[in-house]
Amino acid sequence: MNTQGVVREMRASWAFIVRNFNLIKRYWKWELVFFVYTIANSITMGFIGKGVEAFSGAELDTSYLILYMLLGSILWGYLSILFEIVAETVAWERWEETIEYTFMAPIKRATHLLSVCGFAILYGILRAGLILLVVSAFFDLDLSKANVLSATGILAVASFSFIGLGMVAAILPLISPEKGVQVVHIFQALLLMFSGVYYEITVLPQWMQNVAKFSPATYALKGMRSAILDGKGFSELWSQIWPLLILGLFLLPAGIYFFQLMEQWAKKRGVLKRSG
Amino acid sequence: MSYALTTENIKKVFKKNKKTIHALKGIDLQIREGEIYGLLGPNGSGKSTFIRIASTLLIPDAGKIEIFGYDVVKKASKVQRLINRVSVEASFFRKLSAIENLLFAAGIHGISKKEALKKIYAISEKVGLDKGRLHDPLEDFSRGMQQKVAIARAFMTEPKLMLLDEPTTGLDPRAKREVQSLILHMKEKMGATILLTTHDMEEAERLCDYVAIIHKGRIIVKGHTEKLKAMIAHKIKNPTFEDVFMEFTGVSFDEAEYEEAESA
Ligand SMILES: Nc1ncnc2c1ncn2[C@@H]1O[C@H](COP(=O)(O)OP(=O)(O)OP(=O)(O)O)[C@@H](O)[C@H]1O
Ligand SMILES: [Mg+2]
Numbered sequence: 001m002n003t004q005g006v007v008r009e010m011r012a013s014w015a016f017i018v019r020n021f022n023l024i025k026r027y028w029k030w031e032l033v034f035f036v037y038t039i040a041n042s043i044t045m046g047f048i049g050k051g052v053e054a055f056s057g058a059e060l061d062t063s064y065l066i067l068y069m070l071l072g073s074i075l076w077g078y079l080s081i082l083f084e085i086v087a088e089t090v091a092w093e094r095w096e097e098t099i100e101y102t103f104m105a106p107i108k109r110a111t112h113l114l115s116v117c118g119f120a121i122l123y124g125i126l127r128a129g130l131i132l133l134v135v136s137a138f139f140d141l142d143l144s145k146a147n148v149l150s151a152t153g154i155l156a157v158a159s160f161s162f163i164g165l166g167m168v169a170a171i172l173p174l175i176s177p178e179k180g181v182q183v184v185h186i187f188q189a190l191l192l193m194f195s196g197v198y199y200e201i202t203v204l205p206q207w208m209q210n211v212a213k214f215s216p217a218t219y220a221l222k223g224m225r226s227a228i229l230d231g232k233g234f235s236e237l238w239s240q241i242w243p244l245l246i247l248g249l250f251l252l253p254a255g256i257y258f259f260q261l262m263e264q265w266a267k268k269r270g271v272l273k274r275s276g
Numbered sequence: 277m278s279y280a281l282t283t284e285n286i287k288k289v290f291k292k293n294k295k296t297i298h299a300l301k302g303i304d305l306q307i308r309e310g311e312i313y314g315l316l317g318p319n320g321s322g323k324s325t326f327i328r329i330a331s332t333l334l335i336p337d338a339g340k341i342e343i344f345g346y347d348v349v350k351k352a353s354k355v356q357r358l359i360n361r362v363s364v365e366a367s368f369f370r371k372l373s374a375i376e377n378l379l380f381a382a383g384i385h386g387i388s389k390k391e392a393l394k395k396i397y398a399i400s401e402k403v404g405l406d407k408g409r410l411h412d413p414l415e416d417f418s419r420g421m422q423q424k425v426a427i428a429r430a431f432m433t434e435p436k437l438m439l440l441d442e443p444t445t446g447l448d449p450r451a452k453r454e455v456q457s458l459i460l461h462m463k464e465k466m467g468a469t470i471l472l473t474t475h476d477m478e479e480a481e482r483l484c485d486y487v488a489i490i491h492k493g494r495i496i497v498k499g500h501t502e503k504l505k506a507m508i509a510h511k512i513k514n515p516t517f518e519d520v521f522m523e524f525t526g527v528s529f530d531e532a533e534y535e536e537a538e539s540a
Contacts, residue, residue, distance in 0.1 A: 007386070008386030009386075011383050011386050011387070011388065012385075012386060013382045014383060015379070015380050015384050016380075016384070017383070018376075018379070018380070018383070019369070019372075019376070019380045022369075022372055023369065023371070023372065024378050026371045026372065027371070034277020046285075092369075096367065096368060096370060097367040098359075098367050098368060098369060100328075100331070100333050100363070100367065101361075101367060101381065101429070102359065102362070103332075103333060103383035103386065104332060104356055104359075105356065105381075105385055105386055106332055106353055106356035106357040106385065106386070107353075107386070108353075112384075139338065167404075193400050209492055253420055264335070266331060267332075267334055267335045268292075268334075268335045268337075269290075269291050270325075270328075270334055272286075272333055272334075273333075274326075
C-alpha cells in the first residue's frame with residue numbers, strides 16, 4: 001500500500017470511530033441505563049462475596065472475596081460492551097440499511113472491523129474503570145496491593161483474542177438480523193462459564209477444565225486477579241501472557257477471515273438488504 | 277471507444293423459502309464512457325439486482341462483469357474506488373444528523389473532512405437542500421429531503437461510474453428537476469458515466485443517451501434513445517419508451533407488473 005492508501009485507510013478508521021461515538025452520544029440515556037444495570041450486577045456479586053462469611057460461619061478474607069467476585073463481574077461487563085458494540089454495529093447497519101453503503105466503500109474489511117473493535121475496547125476499558133470506582137464506594141476494599149497498571153495490561157493483551165471472537169460474533173447479525181445479537185450474549189455467557197468467571201476453574205469437571213485452556217478469558221481472569229489481589233507486576237504474569245499472545249495471534253486473523261468469508265456468502269445469497 | 281461497464285451473460289437466481297426466483301437470465305450490455313445509460317422496466321424486472329451486482333454487493337451466479345476493465349467480482353476494491361450508488365431507499369443512521377452521516381460516508385471513502393464539507397455545501401446548494409437543516413437528525417427529514425442527502429452522499433465522492441437506482445422517486449417536481457440537472461452536470465462537466473433506472477419516462481427521455489429495456493430478467497431491446505423511438509414512429513406519434521416496451525412485449529408496464537405479481 002502506498003502513502004495515499006494508508007491515509008485513506010486512516011481516514012476511514014477515524015470515520016468509524018467518530019460514527020460509533022456519535023451513536024453512543026445520541027443514545028446516552030440508554031448507555032446510562034445500561035451502566036446502572038452493570039453496576040447493580042457488580043454490587044450484587046460483591047455482596048455475594050461478603051455474604052459467604054455469614055453463612056459459612058468461618059472467618060474469611062472478605063475483602064479478597066469481594067474483589068475476586070468483582071473482577072469476574074468487571075470482565076463480564078467489559079466483554080458485554082465489546083461484543084455488544086461489535087455485533088450491534090453490524091445489526092444496526094442492517095436495520096438502517098446503511099450496510100450496503102459501508103460494504104461498498106473502497107477500504108479493507110480489516111480496517112473497518114479493527115476500528116469498530118478499537119473503539120469498543122477504549123470505551124470498554126474506560127467503563128470498567130468507572131465501574132470499579134463506583135463499586136468500591138460500596139465496599140471497604142483493600143486496594144493497597146492492587147497493581148491496576150498490570151491488570152490493564154493483561155486486559156489489553158487479552159483484547160486481541162476478544163476482538164477475534166467479537167468479529168466472529170459480528171457474523172451472526174450479518175446472517176440473521178433478527179436474533180443475531182441475542183445469540184452473541186449466549187456465546188459470551190458460555191465463554192465465561194468455562195473460564196472461571198466467579199470461581200477457580202479447578203472446581204469445574206475435568207472436561208470443562210480442558211475447554212477452559214483454550215479460552216482467552218481464563219488467562220485474562222487469572223492474570224487480572226493476580227495483578228489486583230496479589231499485586232503481581234506485568235513481568236511476573238508471563239504464564240498468563242504467552243497463552244494470550246498465542247490465542248490472539250490465532251483468533252484475530254481468524255475473526256477477520258471468517259467475517260470476510262461470511263460476507264462473500266451473504267453477497268451470493270443476497271441477504272444484505274432487508275426488504276425484498 | 278472505451279467502455280465504462282461491460283457484461284456478458286450475467287445470471288442471478290435467488291432462493292428464498294424453497295422458492296426460486298430467476299432475477300436475471302443472462303444480461304449483456306455495454307455502457308460507453310461518458311454516456312447516460314437508462315435501464316427501464318416494470319417492477320421486479322431485475323433492475324436493482326443488476327445495479328447491486330455492479331456495486332459489488334451481489335455476486336452473480338454466472339457471467340462476467342467488468343467496470344473500466346476491472347472484474348467486479350475479483351477486483352472489487354479497485355471497482356469500489358470508481359463507483360458510487362444512489363438507491364430508492366435513502367439508507368441512513370436516522371438518529372444521526374445529515375452532516376454526521378455525510379462525513380462518515382466521506383471518511384470511509386478516504387475524503388478529508390475539509391474537502392467533504394466543501395463538496396457537501398456545494399451539492400446542497402445545487403439540489404436545494406437547506407444548509408440550516410444539515411445538523412438535524414435524518415429521522416426528522418421528509419423522504420424527498422433524505423433522498424437529496426443520499427444524492428449528496430454519492431456525488432460527493434465524484435465517481436467515474438454512477439449507479440442511480442430511481443434517484444428521483446419521491447421527489448417533488450422542482451427537486452426532480454434539480455437532481456436531473458445535477459446528473460447532467462456530472463456527465464458534462466466531470467465526464468462521469470451514469471447508469472440510471474427510473475419509472476419516469478419523461479426523465480428517461482430527458483437524460484438518457486442510450487436505453488435498454490428489461491423484462492423478467494432479460495434485456496428485450498436496446499438502442500440509442502432516438503433510434504428506439506424511431507423504430508415504432510410509423511405506428512405511434514411521439515412514442516415513449518413505454519410504447520417501445522409495449523411494442524416488444526405486447527403488454528404495458530402496468531400489465532407486466534401485474535403479471536409478475538401473479539406468477540410470484
Ligand atoms: N435479495 C433478494 N432476495 C430474494 N429475492 C430478491 C432479492 N433481490 C431481488 N429479488 C427478487 O428478484 C426480482 C427482481 O427484483 P429487482 O429488485 O431487481 O427488481 P426491480 O426491477 O428493481 O423492481 P422495482 O422497479 O420494483 O425496483 C424480484 O422478483 C425480487 O423479488
Ligand atoms: Mg428496484
